[in-house]
Amino acid sequence: MSVPLILASKSVPRRNVLNSAGVCPTIRVSHVDEPAALERAAREAGVAVADLSVDQRVMILAEAKAQAVHQAYRDVAATAAAAHGERVTGYPLRAAEVAEAGMSADGDDSKGAEHVAHAGGNAGAGAGTDTDGGISKNAEPSSILAGPQLDYSKASVATTRDFSGVSIPTETEPISVIVGEQAGLSRSAVGPLILGCDSMFLMNGECYGKPHSVEVARERLRAMRGHTGELWTGHCLIDFATGRVARGTSHAKVHFCDYTDDDIERYIATGEPLEVAGSFTLEGFGGAFIDGIEGDPHGIIGLSLPLARRLCAELGVSWTDLWNVGRGVKEPEDKASGVAHAESAQQNGLGGTPKNAVIIPPKENVHQPGDGWIECACGRKHWGTNGASGILLARRDEASGEVTHVVMQHRAMWSAEGGTWGIPGGATADGENPIEGALRESYEEANITPEDIEVVGAYREDHGPWAYTTVFAFEKPGHRVEPKANDDESMEIEWVPVDDVPNRKLLTAMRTDWPNFAARLRELAAQAR
Known part of the structure; x- marks a missing residue:
């Protein structure tokens, strides 16, 4: 397996430079206050x-x-390593009822029920079925797959079977043993690299730096035309496994043409x-x-491949060990594909009216x-x-120790x-275990x-x-978590009173599992008193 690379930036050009060089990075925004x-x-x-x-x-x-970002990952690894309690594993496909009913190639069952996979907060862990949506509830997966791209937010092929009422075989093991045996951040000999x-432009x-405003951009562009400047790029590479750090800078001269004021206004x-x-x-x-340009052109884009290669070598990692993108390999479909599916849905008689139009995820995804x-x-x-995997975080009453609230995500x-x-x-990223x-x-x-948990x-x-994997967690004594929507996958994030959870319009999997999860949380809270 390749050595994972974490890019501490949401810059699309930087990400694209890496992808074109065979490296698909994990994106983690640093939220650094630069001034x-x-x-x-x-x-x-x-x-x-x-x-x-x-350069400084x-x-x-x-x-x-x-x-x-390194510290954020250390916090994740430390909390995962300190996990305690038990991990219960359920094997629904081993259940006698499932075996007796048989399973067709398309995964259909005699009840025709559709149970969404445990999606947690991720759009792709399982896709819901909308009887009024662009994909008919009774549509055969084979006909759905014939379309150029599926809208997985509605396609029944992205749902799993309803195992409610099934006696699911389970195994119970100490969670500490599982964490100790699984590959993950704390067990890696090398990487991930951050x-x-x-x-900055000199x-x-x-x-x-970045102008941020039209007025500043206009002033700078007028000063730059017909002249030459230097674009400086600094890189810092950290090996999470060892804590070793490599640093360096790259720069290149940029010669600008004598563009016009009209060019400037149109560019702005x-x-x-x-x-x-x-x-x-x-x-x-x-x-x-x-x-x-005189110098490294990639540095002008914001990520110098030659410099990154040299920094990897300083840490004892070959650049080719980072390659995880195959040439000629089609990129996997995203969580809510559907760019071309609205039209195909109409052609296949699967809906696709304006009311049921496919909702496309933000381009930034x-x-x-x-x-x-x-x-x-x-x-x-x-x-x-x-x-x-996902986190089911509960808050307990300080006096009684009983569970009062859980963090819930209102999905985009x-x-x-x-x-x-x-x-x-x-989705679990390369190089981490499900808890991490x-x-x-x-x-x-x-x-x-x-x-804090x-x-x-x-x-x-x-x-x-x-x-x-649904991970059960409590706030640490004396700590408080202030949840909020940090990205576009949520409409809102909030602490929900535990008794109010069944009254919400729940993700299908959560609706099915909530009674068992609520009972497990009560049991865990009682053990912690």
Whole structure:
């Protein structure tokens, strides 16, 4: 398996540079306060921020971003390693009722019921069935698969069977033993590698970051035309397994043409120059206004491949060990594919009216390692090539110790069973175990800070090639989690009174499992008193 790379940036150009070089990174935003980081570094050096050179600035910010993400992953690993209690594993496909009923190739059952996989907060772990949606509830998966792209938020092929009322065989093991045996962050000998980047443009001795406003962009672009500047990029690479750090900078000269005022106004109107270092791009609208480059062109885009390769070598990792993208291999379908499916749905008589139009996820959603649909032994598809997991976080009354609230996610409309309530979670990324994946996803989606919770148990529904792990957790004594929607996968995140959960419009899997989950939480709370 390749060494996972975590990119501490949401920059699309940086991600694209890596993808084109055969590396699909995990994206983790650092949320670093850049002005504060520069002020702190300048204060420690006994100088003013204005006295910091451009190479010092980009290096300070690159390391701040890498270290912030490194600490976030250390918090995840520490909470996962401290997990206690039991993990119950259910094997629904081994149940006698399932075996007696038989299973057709398309995963249909005699009841015709459709039970959504344990999607947690991720749009892809399982897809809901909407009887009024673009996919008919009775549509055969074979006819659905004939379309160019499926809308997995409605396609029945993305649901799993209804195992309610089935006597599911289970196994119970200490969760600490499972964590100790599974591959994950704390057991890795090398990696994942965490890469922080920052770029600034130097023109006439002045450092330019992102302009952020039309007025600043206009002023800078006028000053740059017909002149030459330098684009500096700083990189910081951290090996999570060893804590070793490698640092370096790259720069290149950029020669601009003598573009007109009209060119400037039209370029600003695209919005492109407002949020990029130096107010220009090489790979976008601004590329035509660059007459020449001296130095590393990838550094101008924001990620220097030669520098990244050298930093990997410093840490004892071959660049080719990061390759995880095959040439000519089609990228896996995303969580809510459907760009071309609305038309095919109409052609196949499966709906597709304006009322049932496919809801497309935001363009910012990206494919990451571990994303993708799995052909399950139950005959359906599930999200997560390494499986998926989510956090069911409970709050207890300080006096009685009883569970009073749980964190719930109101799922975005474009996601599977959009508009329903579930728990935050998602696909397990390469290099992490299900508990670590649940902790990472729940922080990214719902701001559930791993250092403020303790894992007290888990339930794993195992289908063979795919499994979903529901991780049970409590707030640590004296700690409080303030959940909020951190990304576009949620309409809202909130503490829901435990007695009110059944009254919400729940994700199908959560509706089915909630009675057992509520009982398990009460039992765990009683044990913790």
